[in-house]
Amino acid sequence: MIDRLEKEVDMLERHLEVLRMVIENEPIGIVKMSNETGYPHHKVRYSLRVLEEENLIEPSSQGAITTDHTHEFVEELDEKVDETVTKLESMKIESPAEAES
Template identity: 80%
Template sequence: MIDRLAKEVDMLERHLQVLKMVIESEPIGIVKMSNETGYPHHKVRYSLRVLEEENLIEPSSQGAITTEDTADFVEDLDGEIEEIMEKLEAMKIDSVPEAAE
């Protein structure tokens, strides 16, 4: 159960890293992103597809570029991550009762 969450967090981290690269270096292509991040091309391509579906980037003839929605997303991102972290913190189980002997 926790393994799936960890994999989702890793994938989200990759998506956000790719988005950050687009913001900082637009237009930017898959090969350059793959070379700079060390992620295989297919993983960068998948992240770009997810970001495009969320309307955070769009393709251009020179590479990926941001959209008009990108700035609002980035502005709200820290608050949303903080809310998720609070939920995760509340899920912690501090102790487990000892088994009866």
């Protein structure tokens, strides 16, 4: 159960790293992103597809570029991450040894 969550978080981290690269270097292509991040081309391509489906980037002849929705997403991201961390923290179950301390 937790393994799936860890995989999802890892994938989200990759998507956000790819988005950050697009924001900072637009337009940027798959090969450059792959070389700079160390992610294989197919993983960068998948992240780009997810970001495009979310309307956060769009393709251009020179590479990926941001959209009008990117800035709004980035502004809300920290708050969403904080809310998720709080929710995850509330899911912790104390071990009997911790409860006695």
